[in-house]
Amino acid sequence: MTAEPGAQTTPSQTRIAFRAVGRSLAASARSIAGRLAHVARAVAEFCAPVTGVVSTVGWLVLAAAAVSLVIAFTFGWIEFAFLGFTLLAAVLVSVAFVFGRMHFRVGIQLQPARVVAGERAFGRLLVTNAGATPSAPSRIELPVGAGLAEFVVPSLAPDAEHEELFAVPTNRRAVIIAGPAVSVRGDQLGILRRMVRWTDPVELFVHPVTARLRPSAAGLVRDLEGEITKVITNNDISFHALRAYEPGDALRNVHWRTSARTGQLMVRQYEETRRSQLVLVQVTERARYASDDEFELAVSLLASIGVQVIRDATRLAVVTESIALRTATPTVLLDDSSRIEPVERRFPTVRDFVRDATKRLPAPSVVIAVGGSLLPVAEFRSIETLFGADTVTIAFRVELGASSTITKVAGTTVVTVGDLADLPRLVRRVRP
Structure with a gap:
């Protein structure tokens, strides 16, 4: 209904109009935010191969370089400019350390795979160069339980192997996970790190210490064929008594000799047995x-x-x-x-x-x-x-x-x- 010329708008109509505008603006804001989030995710996925090699230290170095350069250009302090460009140079130099491709076959073996708490267990890491050219020296990181073992793998000729042995702490009952084995390439300062996973995790079961019990002693349950209960059933092994036939009883349970003697159909009842x-x-x-x-x-x-x-x-x-x-x-x-x-x-x-x-x-x-x-x-x-x-x-x-x-x-x-x-x-x- 259209308001007539000269009609005044009531306060309630004004509030309704403002609410409609607010809902419209909120819907638009949510739509824009959703699109921006989608674009941000797409950009992050596109840049992941590059940003993924930057370590926490690397991000701190880049942040410090950016802050230093902003201070230098804002206040004209040449010292901060020198610091900022030095940090950026460190990042650029570290890029050279992450280039290169490795062709490894890596295997993890735990001997034995199951031990009792307190027994000794050992692990074996075997690295083989599966490439056609000699490999560059690298570093292998292997998580073992809550710890982290690091092994330096030297340059390997094609098909050459490098073996590392390590002890696994088994002083307490647990499931100890060794792996995955990850090769790490990067600079000595840890600004950039390129990691490649080579194996799946391997489990070592550290069993609890147990006491040897005598056979049948633990069962506190001594029946092998089933124990008889006080529950009466129509189908079982242990005979209990006879009762008068009722509609629905199975004819196979009818005791025909007694039925002929008494002139009334009689059926067997049993005491229920059950396995322990x-x-x-x-x-x-x-x-x-x-x-x-x-x-x-x-x-x-x-x-x-x-x-x-x-x-x-x-x-x-x-x-x-x-x-x-x-x-x-x-x-x-x-x-x-x-x-x-x-x-x-x-x-x-x-x-x-x-x-x-x-x-x-x-x-x-x-x-x-x-x-x-x-x-x-x-x-x-x-x-x-x-x-x-x-x-x-x-x-x-x-x-x-x-x-x-x-x-x-x-x-x-x-x-x-x-x-x-x-x-x-x-x-x-x-x-x-």
Whole structure:
């Protein structure tokens, strides 16, 4: 509707008009900003081959040169002009050091690929000149865990090899990553650095120290053919009783001799049997342990029990707050146990953690929980309420240096472990 001549514009109409203009300007600004960002990304990608070789030191040198030249031309100070041109000359001279192409074959070998914490492990770096001409001297950088190893590779004739040996620190359980091996070309001041990646990372598994347990001792589950439960079912092995036929019952369960004698169809009932299912859980919350050494003792205990249960061919599930460990073979379990790390609090209580970790698992016959000395016994006991009466709950409470004991708290067996060497004796004494 068009306003008539002489009609006055109300304040509300003015505000509406200003808001419309503001929205239009904001939309235009966003559109322009998006286009500028797209152009900036395109320019950055185009310049990446050049800007990528400039190190942090190089950018600082360029910035210092620019500031010096601005001061020199602004205030006429010849000293700053000399400084600025000297810094620029240093950058230009360093360009010559990044030219050239290398044709290397680089291999990394770790011997052995799996060790127990405290054992020695060595690495081997082999560099081969795969080019048709001699190579120029270069430098190879190899990250090993948290450290960085640097090797100087001399000039190599075609097909010539250069070997470097290095030791890998394995004093603590971990997964140590060696690599990728990167060749570095650049000036001695580190202004420009051209890096070429030659290998993929290689993993070294440092397994936890474990205690050797007797066969069947870790299972605390002693049945091989399946244990009988109190659940009554229509299909199983262990006969329980006969009952009257009901519509829907399978005819194969009809006991014909009794049916003929009583004149009424009678069907068999069975007591349900099941294969043993052991669930092994470790509380890895950092606040539940008094020290890092206590945490390592808990991981060693977890791995010791898990390895023996796998050897006993009992079905096993091993879980922590952060990962579910694979249990196909003892080696696979030990590999995954090398990855266990302390975590911050993720669940309100230990009971919530165990409930979440086991909700997709088959009903267990035995649950073993491992925790630190700062985890109250009441938290261990709360796990028992998650499972039925047929499930045995055993708590291993790790307290470094304490006397190893076994106590019964309500329906939960609490085993206090002060030293890994005590574990075989304690496991033999546990009576679920």
